[in-house]
Amino acid sequence: MIPDYAMPVQGLIGGLMIGVAAAVMLLGLGRIAGVSGLLARMMRISDSGPPLVLAGMFTVGLPLGAFIVSLLSGPVETRYPESAVILIVGGLVVGFGTRLGSGCTSGHGVCGLSRLSKRSVVATLCFMGAGFATVAIMNGLGLGW
């Protein structure tokens, strides 16, 4: 049922770490661990959110944690699209969309769904559906990678 290239165990373990990290932000600091919102806050693109130093510390922690894993376990598999155009267009749309929709996979997906927030359920269904459709359309047009 589960294909052999899937990583169910690592996925669950990594997911639990992400959930505990978000729980530390909520129960320790009273804040939502929404990455797009915290990045926007750190860059002073958003006027609301936690103190700049907290948003900055969380955001800097993300690559730090990934770096520590690569030190301890060896290289982490990262197969990026080769086209810079795909990275640029994807980045622009993700940045604009996450601000317009007030959240991304972490804010709406992890923090919102776990709270059964109707807004986050709608947001998650929208970005999941759009993601499925986008990959299907790109593959259909021969733009898949």
Next chain:
Amino acid sequence: MAILALGSGALFGAGLAISGMADPTRVRDFLDLFGRWDPTLAFVMAGAILPMAIAWQIQRRLLSPLASSEFNVPSTAKIDGKLVSGSLLFGVGWGIAGLCPGPAIAGLALRPSEALIFVVAMIVGMMVYRSLSRPAFVETLATEKG
């Protein structure tokens, strides 16, 4: 407080790396329902939602966070065109590049040059939204989520 935020970010980034979510191809394959579908991301979401569901139950019983004075969690329930169109757009970008904000920023330590291109473009996209939405910015303040 700052060390708690750094620790949370680092644990989050480590979780992304361990779960395979730092790999855009794996994320894109999750979204490839009709192709080489990779269910890993569903396990990541399930694993992440479990501790957070417990955390929300604890949060309801606490007067304030352990290391801060008050909870600042979204209180709005409004489902509007901004939420829907923004989330749809985000999903389109996610499908195009296989990257969302967390893995992209974590990727700065793993694949600096490619991740940086995406992260800079993402910040520009955020700035474009802000410059277009100045008059409505007050409204955004009320619906901040992240």
